[in-house]
Amino acid sequence: MATRFVIVGAGAIGCHVGGRLAAAGEQVVFVARRRIADALEGHGLVVSDLDGFRAALEPRCFVAVDTVAEAAAGGQPSFVLLCTKGGATVTAAGEIGAAFAQGTPILSLQNGIDNGDRIRSAAPGCQALAGMVPFNVVLTTGSDGRLTAHRATSGQLYAEDHVACRSVEAAFARAGLPLKLAADMAAVQWGKLLLNLNNPVNALAGLPLREELLDAGYRRVLAALQDEALDVMRKAGIRPAKVGAAPPRLIPTILRLPTWAFSRIAASMLKIDSSARSSMWDDIHAGRTTEIDDLCGAIVRLATAHGLTAPKNAAMADLVKHPGGSRRYSGPDLLQRLHQP
Known part of the structure; x- marks a missing residue:
């Protein structure tokens, strides 16, 4: 049948x-x-x-x-x-x-x-x-x-x-x-979650995905979120699987490269239709509940469960929940907010 x-x-x-x-x-x-x-x-x-x-x-x-x-x-x-x-x-x-x-x-x-x-x-x-x-x-x-x-x-x-x-x-x-x-699907899901940390960055940038990823400022924000997440995972004994073109530990380094180098090394990451945006952008602009608690929130919960903190992911989660109307954030502005005490 x-x-x-x-x-x-x-x-x-x-x-x-x-x-x-x-x-x-x-x-x-x-x-x-x-x-x-x-x-x-x-x-x-x-x-x-x-x-x-x-x-x-x-x-x-x-x-x-x-x-x-x-x-x-x-x-x-x-x-x-x-x-x-x-x-x-x-x-x-x-x-x-x-x-x-x-x-x-x-x-x-x-x-x-x-x-x-x-x-x-x-x-x-x-x-x-x-x-x-x-x-x-x-x-x-x-x-x-x-x-x-x-x-x-x-x-x-x-x-x-x-x-x-x-x-x-x-x-x-x-x-x-x-x-x-x-x-080991748990490792795959943690690996995917690292990539999904770009969803809130894209939503708050207000730009198509490809345009956002070609902006060094937004890439530094994503790299900061991933570095913190990887540190929490390591201390929790979690080894995220490679689900993209690069091993998880190398992705923040690649993101911080100058745009000319990033665009060559991460060519597969940039194979994106020009109009594509994260679904979180759609949710914010439609006034719907977002998935931020399943993304940055998951990193914060993992940190708390192991007596750790994840202040950058916590700050991003709070910013998505309270984005300040329809304002678009620049990469440096977002990075500053992640580092505020």
Whole structure:
């Protein structure tokens, strides 16, 4: 029997991953906010990427609903991809656990470290599986009302090396999203978190990602956050995995290079669509709760658990929560705020 994929939290990442699976002929059910579900039902979905892939999916290619209970109706065995923000994990996992059969796999395609524990607590009868999404997706609405989920950066999906993930490995490969199965997903997630520390920098810079990364001032801010995070991880006995082109310990050094050298050495990091921004920028400007507690906040919690402090990450978390209206911060201004006592 073909696998039925249920995408819970069909925002940018969920629409892109689910759309690629649907384009490959897989059964896909999107669980989304009513506005997005209506757009999917009424106009379909375009999935594309910076490498030239593009598929326009008609509404008949998938199912779109706005509740988990609707997605579970009929009792068909499913593989759930949880794509909500971290703050919504407990609620979403509780709904999945209540609606789906015991043993249903839930693969977390979310930022942060703590979502696996949240899923296990809220849905103890399901199989909580760790995953990692390395790329940025931009979700836009065209003049015709059709959504486009465009992958704007590169990278390979990771998933826990588990029998449930191995069972869908071929489906992801057919969809052009091959899974890299890893035995130590905690190390992968800590490695990804280091890269995600750029999300708040980008959000407060108010610039597209590529433009921000080409600014030495903003790179110094990111390097400071990463240096502090790496020090806390080392003292906590955590060795983050290499999930990008460079080992974690070298990334702050590369970020501090002059822009001419950085742009050559970090060419793969700069392979970004010119319009791409972090989702945190979208959240701040839409007045939504951000994921800062799952990023800088995770470093602060790890430090506290080991009798340490992480003042720079704490300062960044506070600044995201209280950004001072729509003000854009320069790199030197941000760096000064991170170093304030």
